[in-house]
Amino acid sequence: MQPSSATPSLTPVEVLQAELRELYEEAGRPSTRTVASRSDGRISHDTVHRVLHRGVDSGAPRWETVEALVAALGGDRARFWELWVRCQEIVAATNDRGRGADSSDSADERAVDHDTSGGWPVTSLLGRLRSAVRQEVLGLGTTVRYPANTLLVEQGTKVGHVLVILSGAVMVVTRDDDGDEMVLEIIGSGSTVGEAEVVGHEPCFASAVTCGAVVVRRVASDEFLRLLYRRNDVLVALLGVLNDRLRWAYARQRDFLAHTAVERVARVLVELLREHGREEEEGWALKLPLTRIELASMAGMKPRTAERAFGALRKAGVVRYHARRDVLVPDLSALSRLAYH
Incomplete structure (x- = not known):
């Protein structure tokens, strides 16, 4: 890529967007649908248009969106990562300067804030917050990138920080007495890791491992607790997230008592695909590198039972094994009917 024509007076967000547009021009201005297709389903053509042509008032896109767009256009991932991190650092510095004042919003400010999820999953912590509060949370801590299969927290240890997942x-995961590993849940972008242990001052009840590359804001425990004392809306949003996790756990316990192994693993797969799946040419696939054993463990199954359950799903034609994906679902509706008949 040639040096950007962006002037030094531009903000980091403006520089990022100028570089993205320049990359788009150098790629020959492909259609937004072509770019979306090249991203292997990671971004939609509407997202491509919004990122390339929206105004800077909406801030920097999420990193996973930038990463997918850069890959689809053949750009330098490392360079754009640096540009994106710079945007986050400016947000953090701005929020730090403003923390000396009273951070509570007036009724008028709340009335005019019509932002909803801001592009984050609506059930995540960040997706539940208003724009101004979300930016305050994103300004905490420091940005850290972890590669795939990194142990973030270990079962039985105490943590001194909370991780806010950016992408x-x-x-x-936890281990039973036989040494078998069980996946308890998947935490996606916009939510947190370690918040329950920090609030409860208890050791971690399970370990947390990255599914692929992960970018987080690492927030010190004291800083996170001060946020909760200062921002009741963050506390309420966090309670909503924890309530969802508790409901997920209750649902798995209920399924264990009332449904067959095949139905249980089908239900887990349907719910994961709805939140972490993408539709490809041959069907639905998870964006997460989970094995069949790991998927079935979320339904409370041992490895041997898991293989039998997936074998039955495959025989029923609702699941296929795939060279690039551990599991491929040709028809999500058919799998849903089997799971919830």
């Missing part, structure tokens, strides 16, 4: 996903 990627984290697998929460």
